[in-house]
Amino acid sequence: RKQVYLKAxxxxxxxxxxxxxxxxxxxxxxxxxxxxxxxxxxxxxxxxSLARQAAEAAEKLYAAQEVGRTDVIxxxxxxxxxxxxxxxxxxxxxxxxxxxxxxxGEPDLPPQPLEDRLDEAVPDLDWETVRAQLWRESPEIAKxxxxxxxxxxxxxxxxxxxxxxxxxxxxxxxxxxxxxTVASVGVTVPLKVYDRNTGRIHAAEHELAIARxxxxxxxxxxxxxxxxxFRDYEQAKTEYRRYKDEILPRAEQALSMIREGYRQGELGLxxxxxxxxxxxxxxxxxxxxxxxxxxAAIAVQGLLLVGSLEPIDR
Numbered sequence: 001r002k003q004v005y006l007k008a009x010x011x012x013x014x015x016x017x018x019x020x021x022x023x024x025x026x027x028x029x030x031x032x033x034x035x036x037x038x039x040x041x042x043x044x045x046x047x048x049s050l051a052r053q054a055a056e057a058a059e060k061l062y063a064a065q066e067v068g069r070t071d072v073i074x075x076x077x078x079x080x081x082x083x084x085x086x087x088x089x090x091x092x093x094x095x096x097x098x099x100x101x102x103x104x105g106e107p108d109l110p111p112q113p114l115e116d117r118l119d120e121a122v123p124d125l126d127w128e129t130v131r132a133q134l135w136r137e138s139p140e141i142a143k144x145x146x147x148x149x150x151x152x153x154x155x156x157x158x159x160x161x162x163x164x165x166x167x168x169x170x171x172x173x174x175x176x177x178x179x180x181t182v183a184s185v186g187v188t189v190p191l192k193v194y195d196r197n198t199g200r201i202h203a204a205e206h207e208l209a210i211a212r213x214x215x216x217x218x219x220x221x222x223x224x225x226x227x228x229x230f231r232d233y234e235q236a237k238t239e240y241r242r243y244k245d246e247i248l249p250r251a252e253q254a255l256s257m258i259r260e261g262y263r264q265g266e267l268g269l270x271x272x273x274x275x276x277x278x279x280x281x282x283x284x285x286x287x288x289x290x291x292x293x294x295x296a297a298i299a300v301q302g303l304l305l306v307g308s309l310e311p312i313d314r
Contacts, residue, residue, distance in 0.1 A: 010150075014143035018305060021139060023103070025302035026309070029295050030100035035116045036291035037093035040284055044089040047280040048082035054273050055079045061269070071269060078273050103308065118290050122237065123297035127230055130300050134226055138303050141222070144215040151211040155204035225304050233296035236289050243286035251279040 058075040061067040094111075101109040135141065258275040261267035299306060 010146045014139050014146050017139040018143060019308065021302060021305040022308035025298055025306050027100070027103050028298045028302070029306065030096065030103050031114060032118065032291050032294045032298070033096040034093070034100055035114060035118055036287055037089065037096040038114075039116065039287045041086070041089040041093050043280055043283050043287070044082070044086045047276065048079070048086045050276050051075070051079040051082040051273065054269055054276075058269055067269065074270055075273065078277070118294055122240070122290070122293055123233075123301070125230070125233060125297060125300060130230065131223075131226060133301075134222060134303055135219075138222060139305070140218050140303075141215070144211070144218045148208065148211040148215060151204065151208040155201070155208055158201045158204045161200075222304060226300065229296050229299045229304065233293060233300060236292035236296060240286060240289035240293055243282060243289060247282050248279075248286055251275075251282045255279045 055072075055075040055078070058067060058072045062069060062072045097111050098107070101107050255275045255278075258267055258272055262269065262272045
């Protein structure tokens with residue numbers, strides 16, 4: 001029975017490790033959400049500032065009869081849309097911080113500065129490496145293996161109770177009548193007419209079979225979940241690289257050329273607004289993709305353990 005209790009302790013240790021890793025991963029994911037939300041707020045505020053300048057410029061040009069009323073209205077619409085985007089970004093930033101505060105157990109914690117280094121070292125992961133790490137380090141697999149060992153120990157304990165105790169007695173006697181020395185050996189074997197432990201043995205065997213099936217289920221589940229998360233990682237990384245290396249430089253170049261054309265009177269204010277909107281939308285898309293890269297990498301390197309605030313499945 002001692003081995004059964006030891007295996008139960010080992011299983012409890014693995015359950016603790018599961019929950020600890022879930023908390024760490026959830027906090028890391030929440031930090032990424034906060035950083036991305038804050039950068040998106042800055043992007044939205046910058047675009048709104050430019051849209052406000054454009055609306056004011058359109059009013060002056062209209063007063064000087066250099067543009068029509070339609071241009072003024074369109075710049076005002078651009079400004080309203082930009083202001084709405086700022087509101088949405090700020091709401092998302094506030095929600096991201098509240099989620100982080102809840103995860104660290106300080107729901108009333110006011111927003112704090114966080115160091116943003118997401119773009120300095122984008123994770124570079126390899127499928128075979130992360131798959132091997134998951135199989136080697138996963139607390140889910142370790143917990144299932146501990147359940148198998150506990151079930152095996154329980155089965156051994158039940159089988160041990162089924163075996164009867166054998167008593168051996170030996171003695172030496174002297175027979176006065178015959179003047180002989182006599183040695184005797186006695187063996188006592190209790191016979192169980194009704195073996196009431198058979199049911200518990202069958203139950204222990206069934207428990208062991210279920211534990212083995214559960215380990216197999218967990219292995220297949222991990223394989224499936226890892227495939228999905230790694231796909232998300234590769235897609236986000238490819239998108240981020242494309243925006244960073246190709247789309248953003250071209251959008252920035254186009255914006256610079258259109259600004260110059262506007263200053264020289266070759267292009268209109270609405271052309272400038274459109275170029276600015278395209279550039280900042282590209283920046284926002286790139287930032288979201290960078291956040292997705294990090295979140296997928298955290299999930300993969302964190303052994304797919306998330307959901308620390310969900311009820312613990314006993």
